[in-house]
Amino acid sequence: MSITKLRPHAVPPLEVGEMAIAALLSNKLRSGLTMLGVIIGISSVIGISSIGQGVQKSTEESLRGLGTDILQVMAGEAESGGISQGQGSVSTLTWEDAQAIAEQAPSATVVSAYLQRSAQVVYGAENTTTTVYGTDLNFPEANNTFPATGRFFNEEELDAAASVVVIAPTVQENLFPPNVDPIGETIRIQGEVYDVIGVMEEKGAQGPMDRDDAVYIPLTAMSARIIGNNSLMGTSVNGIYLKGEDESQLEALQFQAENILRLRHDIDVPENDDFRISNQADILETLNTILGLLTGMIVAVAGISLVVGGIGIANIMLVSVVERTREIGIRKALGATDSTILNQFLTESIVISGAGGVVGIVLGVGITFVAANLFSFAFVISGGAVLAGFGLSTAVGLIAGVVPARNAAKLDPIDALRSD
């Protein structure tokens, strides 16, 4: 009978795993410290990518709350001696421009112009600094923001430049005690007295702008009393909101508005535009790009710590193989094949890294949960990220273990048994 093809029994993977865990538990401190590198790497990758996704989701939701079917025309930057004064600082847009777009742009369904200043608002002994919007009747519809109690001002009040004001929730909170209904009360804006006729609904902070920290007065009143201009024609405005039928109409609407404004402003080439049109979708896209880029960069840095963790595992495994040379010799003398020894050490490396990965995932999810509650953004954990984290840590262990495990498998049993 030929025994040239004799093969010893292969030790089942589960049992190799048990052997690996027993070996790792026999030196807990070393195993723990070795795992730490992977734990830090995986928890930062999971944590940062999840935090990035959560912030992205929250930003997107709040921007969508404003409506994505809206365009914003901003007055161009005024230059003074070659120095830019900032967007909307001195207006190149007028009330007439808004009227012209409303009349001439077929895709425009709502047009609303506004003036905007930061000003102090006073009620009794309380005062707060907020953004004062002078606007027209279309503002609520254009911005998807309506009074929760009371009402917005009407045409009569707009024409008469009436001293009426609609306040937003943050201003109410800052000025009025909880038991006082602001409607019917009077507040002073830059010394002038205004009757409060409504309180807007709460919208939440919308990225850079906070619709809840604002007061709204008729554009005419703003122009006459705060800016100092009595005629509506030729009144500067800081911006114009344009609303289309739906999102698909925005491109056409933007094209129409651009052409109307260029005609009115005698602009022949787009480079000379003294206005800028942006839409929420663009802003959303830009924000997402920036956030994605930032997240990606930080995750890449976290990934480096994972590589460092992998090097730590490789290092410890190499030391472990040298220390256990005699054990390897004994196992071989008792019938362990090269591949069994290879599997044993490779499994140790994978187990230590995989266990680090699991702890890292739990830690990363925990960090995300705490951060999401602390900074109030959406708590998002993607299954993909968790799977990738686990896969990555296992792969790190596999790669780190290859060379030490091969060294162990290749040991000559005679030399190994002779070592101290």
Add this chain to the structure above:
Amino acid sequence: MITLENIVKHYRLGDVDVPVLKGINLHVEAGEYVSIMGASGSGKSTLMNIIGCLDRPTQGSYHLENRDLTTLDKDGLAYIRNQYLGFVFQQFNLLSRLTALENVMLPMVYAGISKTDRRDRAAAALVKVGLGDRITNRPSQLSGGQQQRVAIARALVNQPSLLLADEPTGALDTKTSKDVMALFHDLHDQGITIVVITHDSDVAEQTKRKIHIQDGLIID
């Protein structure tokens, strides 16, 4: 049982071939109790490594139970070590992390024996060498003589054809040496084939057949 014919072993030292075994012919019958004696440098360790399938001869043939082992690859030799051979070393070579029971179970892990069978057989083997009450002790909690008896239990647990002992009493005091040699006697009486490699003539005296090796050749 084992038959070695014209076994030659050379080691390469730099550019020179150093002959260590120069043509060994040896036949051991089943149930024999043999000692191989020689001074250090005589080639007895090399011979023991070849008999133990830890090394291959440069020339010659080696048959174990009528099977030619010289054609086997590494995995085949591992199989032979696991199934047909039991090793007892001078330094015991137990794994310090494992209990006596787990050490004895180790060869059966590589033999693919189920866990419960492993446990039962290892416990029985430890009882046989008189350590039934020490199965949960680690090597560091055992005396030298006890450790060597654990090693003997481990060597026998896969029911090998041949028990190969390399200076089994070399690390033991006189009294425990006697105990271990007495155990070998018992095993021989039970029909187990034993080959002891030693430089100690007192040990060799207790075996049934003495083989002397000198300069790579058997001299009587």
